[in-house]
Amino acid sequence: MTTATAPSPTSTAPTPHQVWKRARGLLIALLILVIAGVTFAAVRSGTNYGHLDPRSADAKGSRAAAELLKARGISVTVATTLDEATTAAGPGTTLLVTGPNLLTPAQQRRLHEATTASTGRTVLIAPGPAAASRLSPGVRTEPHRPVSPLPPSCAFPAARSAGTADMGGVRYTAPDSTAIACYPSDGTPSLLILKGRGDSDTVLLGSPDFLHNERLDQQGNASLALQLLGSRPHLVWYLPSLADPSATSDDGSPDNNNDTNAGDNSGEAAGEESDFLDLIPSGWLWGTLQLTLAAVLAAIWRGRRLGPLVVERLPVSIRASESAEGRAGLYRKANARERAAESLRVAARTRIARLVGVTAREAHTSDVLLPAVSARITTTGDDLSTLLFGPAPTDDAALVLLAEHLDTLEREVRTS
Numbered sequence: 001m002t003t004a005t006a007p008s009p010t011s012t013a014p015t016p017h018q019v020w021k022r023a024r025g026l027l028i029a030l031l032i033l034v035i036a037g038v039t040f041a042a043v044r045s046g047t048n049y050g051h052l053d054p055r056s057a058d059a060k061g062s063r064a065a066a067e068l069l070k071a072r073g074i075s076v077t078v079a080t081t082l083d084e085a086t087t088a089a090g091p092g093t094t095l096l097v098t099g100p101n102l103l104t105p106a107q108q109r110r111l112h113e114a115t116t117a118s119t120g121r122t123v124l125i126a127p128g129p130a131a132a133s134r135l136s137p138g139v140r141t142e143p144h145r146p147v148s149p150l151p152p153s154c155a156f157p158a159a160r161s162a163g164t165a166d167m168g169g170v171r172y173t174a175p176d177s178t179a180i181a182c183y184p185s186d187g188t189p190s191l192l193i194l195k196g197r198g199d200s201d202t203v204l205l206g207s208p209d210f211l212h213n214e215r216l217d218q219q220g221n222a223s224l225a226l227q228l229l230g231s232r233p234h235l236v237w238y239l240p241s242l243a244d245p246s247a248t249s250d251d252g253s254p255d256n257n258n259d260t261n262a263g264d265n266s267g268e269a270a271g272e273e274s275d276f277l278d279l280i281p282s283g284w285l286w287g288t289l290q291l292t293l294a295a296v297l298a299a300i301w302r303g304r305r306l307g308p309l310v311v312e313r314l315p316v317s318i319r320a321s322e323s324a325e326g327r328a329g330l331y332r333k334a335n336a337r338e339r340a341a342e343s344l345r346v347a348a349r350t351r352i353a354r355l356v357g358v359t360a361r362e363a364h365t366s367d368v369l370l371p372a373v374s375a376r377i378t379t380t381g382d383d384l385s386t387l388l389f390g391p392a393p394t395d396d397a398a399l400v401l402l403a404e405h406l407d408t409l410e411r412e413v414r415t416s
């Protein structure tokens with residue numbers, strides 16, 4: 001006994017050529033996007049600096065302040081490692097530390113030893129509680145306050161000469177009576193100057209906003225920046241980085257005991273509350289924007305037809321008589337004599353109106369159509385009104401008789 005083998009179904013899988021035709025547009029768009037992204041990254045790679053960077057012309061950069069200092073004869077050196085910063089510190093040098101909270105405890109202690117041994121000026125931007133206690137022992141920090149134009153309210157010559165400046169942020173107090181406190185916010189100073197050995201001093205700033213390019217020309221910000229950072233002939237602009245080799249402890253592992261209260265990020269190091277976007281590198285923001293644009297373009301490309309619609313041929317052509325017979329059969333099956341009679345009368349009135357000169361809009365108005373038809377035939381008005389606008393037939397025979405009378409009326413009007 002043999003068993004019949006079922007025929008194999010016809011394969012509907014697309015061919016490689018069809019797959020390529022469907023996907024090549026998207027692949028070309030992705031290739032263009034990748035090339036544009038690489039080109040853009042290469043162009044910006046040499047000029048994309050961070051906040052408070054003296055080489056950055058962005059709104060949060062500090063290139064304007066650095067250029068003003070250079071114009072006054074101050075040499076500006078950028079340091080990115082602790083070794084560079086401590087080596088450059090000296091009697092005729094101002095050391096600006098833009099992110100003391102990014103330094104590990106060991107780095108902070110080492111930096112404090114180096115600045116204490118020198119007779120220069122050290123400027124700390126918004127150190128948090130732990131960083132302040134290590135870099136300037138005895139100083140206490142108070143909670144952050146919004147940055148706003150504040151008067152100096154102190155006798156410090158640089159502050160009095162600058163006048164009102166954009167200050168605030170972290171606030172500091174010191175038990176040393178010789179400390180100079182300026183720009184109080186809610187009664188607590190946001191600029192504190194601690195005298196050191198000889199001519200050395202340490203300046204704690206609660207906020208870096210007055211150093212930003214976007215604010216340097218406002219209030220007395222430029223004057224305050226020039227006097228705080230230009231008091232010595234040399235300025236070392238230290239930009240701490242987590243990539244600094246000195247950030248590892250003696251056993252070679254990263255030191256994770258950073259100042260947690262200060263946030264351990266560049267936003268808190270800048271002396272202001274961190275914004276979510278500030279924590280994302282600018283390259284990722286540009287990449288996300290490009291991918292979003294590509295997704296929108298792909299959705300538009302796949303979501304609408306490009307070009308005119310293609311007219312499809314119907315598989316079967318149905319004659320009008322067959323369509324009429326099919327509809328009549330449906331009416332008969334549903335006993336819809338009223339609907340069928342109204343369809344017959346509407347069609348007849350429309351055709352007769354054209355013959356007697358009545359517009360299509362008035363073809364179904366008895367007051368207009370009936371006088372025009374009566375003038376062309378001998379049928380009385382009552383019979384004509386009943387025929388064209390009368391009630392529905394009561395049975396199928398009456399419906400058939402109505403159709404015959406309508407045809408007869410139309411022929412009579414046509415030949416009159």
